[in-house]
Amino acid sequence: MFKEFREFIKRGNVIDLAVAVIIGAAFGKIITTLVEGIVMPPIGLVLGKVDFASLFYVLDTSKGTPASLADAKTKGIPIIAYGQFLNDVINFLIVAFVVFLVVRAFNRMKSKQATDEGPTTKDCPHCLTTIPLKATRCAACCADLQAA
Helix, strand or coil: CHHHHHHHHHCHHHHHHHHHHHHHHHHHHHHHHHHHHHHHHHHHHHCCCCCHHHCCEECCCCCCCCCCHHHHHHHCCCEECHHHHHHHHHHHHHHHHHHHHHHHHHHHHHHHHHHHHCCCEEECCCCCCEEECCCCECCCCCCECCCC
């Protein structure tokens, strides 16, 4: 079982996945800092100096009305802390948009590279089978392509 596990770990795609998860976690921290420190303060200022992370809705006012989110948690007052949820949604949208831009740029680069290389196959003039561009004999009909 240990040998099988070692072979599993040696595969390149497992290592690639591990690297992607680590980089993704680090990237997530960067995006969280971006959202909480740079994106949300101006939005909060435009909406009347609101700190989104501290927005909440009190479900039960029988224990009093808390002055802040921390006060509500300290007093054990049931609340819905929707401000952090808004931050997390904006965080997700930014991450999704950046991933979209990276994938789009990669696909454009890949398609440009494919067009720069030119065609790699051709059709046999005798049987119309697709064959490699450098082939001298068709694998399907055995026609000599140098004479054609």
